[in-house]
Amino acid sequence: MNWTKWIFYILLLALLVLGLFFYHPIIYYLIYAFIFSYILDPFVSWFERKKFPRWLAVLIIYFIIAGIIAWFSSRLVPGLVQQGNNLFNILSSGEQLTGQYIITLPFIRRIYEFLLELDTQIPGLGMADKLVDILDQTNVFLAKIPKLLIDNYKKIFSTISIIATVPLISFFLLKDKYKLRKGIVKMFNNRYFELCIIMMRKIDSTIGNFLRAILFEIIAVGILASTALTIVGVPYSILIGATAGVANIIPYFGPFLGGALAVVTVLINGGSILYVITVILAMYIVQLIDNNIIYPVVVGGTIKMHPLLVLLTLIAGGWYGGILWMLISVPLVYLTYNLIRVLYTNLKGFKII
Amino acid sequence: MIKDKFDWLKTIWKKPDKYADLKKFPVLSEFSSFELYLLNNFLHQRKFNKGELLYDKDHPLEVIYFILSGKVEVTGPTHPKGRFIVREFQILGLIDMFKEEIRSSSATALTEVTAYAVSRFDLKDLFNQNPHIGVKMLTAFCQTLSNYIFIISHPKRTKEL
Numbered sequence: 001m002n003w004t005k006w007i008f009y010i011l012l013l014a015l016l017v018l019g020l021f022f023y024h025p026i027i028y029y030l031i032y033a034f035i036f037s038y039i040l041d042p043f044v045s046w047f048e049r050k051k052f053p054r055w056l057a058v059l060i061i062y063f064i065i066a067g068i069i070a071w072f073s074s075r076l077v078p079g080l081v082q083q084g085n086n087l088f089n090i091l092s093s094g095e096q097l098t099g100q101y102i103i104t105l106p107f108i109r110r111i112y113e114f115l116l117e118l119d120t121q122i123p124g125l126g127m128a129d130k131l132v133d134i135l136d137q138t139n140v141f142l143a144k145i146p147k148l149l150i151d152n153y154k155k156i157f158s159t160i161s162i163i164a165t166v167p168l169i170s171f172f173l174l175k176d177k178y179k180l181r182k183g184i185v186k187m188f189n190n191r192y193f194e195l196c197i198i199m200m201r202k203i204d205s206t207i208g209n210f211l212r213a214i215l216f217e218i219i220a221v222g223i224l225a226s227t228a229l230t231i232v233g234v235p236y237s238i239l240i241g242a243t244a245g246v247a248n249i250i251p252y253f254g255p256f257l258g259g260a261l262a263v264v265t266v267l268i269n270g271g272s273i274l275y276v277i278t279v280i281l282a283m284y285i286v287q288l289i290d291n292n293i294i295y296p297v298v299v300g301g302t303i304k305m306h307p308l309l310v311l312l313t314l315i316a317g318g319w320y321g322g323i324l325w326m327l328i329s330v331p332l333v334y335l336t337y338n339l340i341r342v343l344y345t346n347l348k349g350f351k352i353i
Numbered sequence: 354m355i356k357d358k359f360d361w362l363k364t365i366w367k368k369p370d371k372y373a374d375l376k377k378f379p380v381l382s383e384f385s386s387f388e389l390y391l392l393n394n395f396l397h398q399r400k401f402n403k404g405e406l407l408y409d410k411d412h413p414l415e416v417i418y419f420i421l422s423g424k425v426e427v428t429g430p431t432h433p434k435g436r437f438i439v440r441e442f443q444i445l446g447l448i449d450m451f452k453e454e455i456r457s458s459s460a461t462a463l464t465e466v467t468a469y470a471v472s473r474f475d476l477k478d479l480f481n482q483n484p485h486i487g488v489k490m491l492t493a494f495c496q497t498l499s500n501y502i503f504i505i506s507h508p509k510r511t512k513e514l
Contacts, residue, residue, distance in 0.1 A: 049482060178395075185397045186397070190401060190407075193397070194408070194416055198472075201472060201475070349455070350412055350413065351409075
């Protein structure tokens with residue numbers, strides 16, 4: 001056994017562990033930057049084919065994105081902020097959203113009356129009072145939201161720093177994409193380099209296609225839902241539409257979240273059952289368009305998982321890291337499974353295992 | 354006299370051609386510097402020692418090689434003699450490239466070999482995104498394969514391989 005070699009590998013491993021420990025605070029930044037780069041890469045490549053240097057192509061794309069954001073800000077943000085503020089005011093106002101106030105809403109009123117009737121038939125049950133208590137507790141939680149925001153200023157600050165840093169990291173990832181790829185392949189010896197190229201290509205195509213497809217779906221569903229809700233006349237339609245677009249990433253449950261949010265908004269504003277049904281119908285039409293046109297065409301076969309596995313993955317993701325992990329757990333598991341499958345097939349193919 | 358000085362000055366200012374090595378390949382001789390730049394993005398330079406295996410029969414087929422220097426012996430059914438030599442500025446893996454999923458032959462370095470490896474899928478993507486490059490390269494590939502078929506179908510000329 002070559003001891004010098006072993007000592008070198010152990011030192012290298014120790015260095016890697018130390019490196020990971022040192023750089024672990026920025027790993028999230030890198031992940032976000034990679035996602036951002038994957039989404040932008042086709043546009044940069046398009047400019048490159050038009051004889052623009054890559055660095056210039058990235059800058060042009062950044063300017064275009066900044067322009068689009070500025071345009072949307074001037075057009076949409078005032079309305080969005082207004083809608084958000086109104087909703088926020090209702091949620092944070094203890095006086096308006098007490099249990100007694102909520103039971104005056106038509107839909108809840110019916111439930112309350114039904115429970116009251118039950119209480120009169122079964123003495124000592126007290127279900128109606130319990131409902132008011134539960135609604136009061138909900139109100140206490142919602143009223144805490146502004147305080148939660150203040151208490152979590154560090155996280156908010158960290159988010160702002162991510163937004164500022166990610167485009168900078170992405171700039172270098174996009175500009176030096178081919179240098180990075182060549183650098184990674186160079187690290188592998190002749191026996192493994194072909195396998196390395198296969199894996200990189202697979203990662204590139206799977207992650208890149210999936211992210212771009214999902215982004216398109218979010219935008220499409222967001223626009224469709226906002227339009228449908230605006231037509232129906234739901235308040236905060238842009239905000240709810242945008243939320244429905246993002247929530248749509250979560251398979252099976254996502255579409256319900258957008259719909260539920262719209263229904264709750266209508267109920268809070270005193271809408272009738274007929275109005276609620278109209279809203280549900282509008283969101284259902286959006287889902288029909290998404291399921292039958294957008295998803296099959298755009299996302300296609302990027303994710304093929306059994307519904308039970310999706311459900312278990314969602315529960316595990318939610319348990320592990322809340323809503324964010326519910327969003328990313330299914331694609332993450334699918335990608336990991338796919339990469340392991342490709343790795344195993346090729347390790348066998350190259351007779352390495 | 355002044356012209357000589359001017360030419361000498363030009364040699365100082367003129368940057369060395371980055372893709373001079375690539376232009377030596379007959380299949381790439383018609384390519385502009387920009388086209389070679391696009392191709393170069395996907396090329397990985399590899400060195401193989403004498404006797405080292407470049408690939409083995411039945412391995413998954415991912416890359417083809419542009420041999421920059423050295424000689425490679427290919428053993429497999431694609432040549433009547435069962436073996437042939439691929440020399441510098443020739444391409445290795447071209448016959449399998451458009452058909453097979455696994456290698457139909459084995460390749461071993463007879464001398465120290467330097468080669469550019471390129472994924473055949475990257476190459477196909479490059480063709481699809483840049484049809485003018487695709488047309489040029491596929492034409493050159495057809496010429497190479499046509500020469501090869503012509504040579505192996507005339508037994509007297511098989512010595513050329």
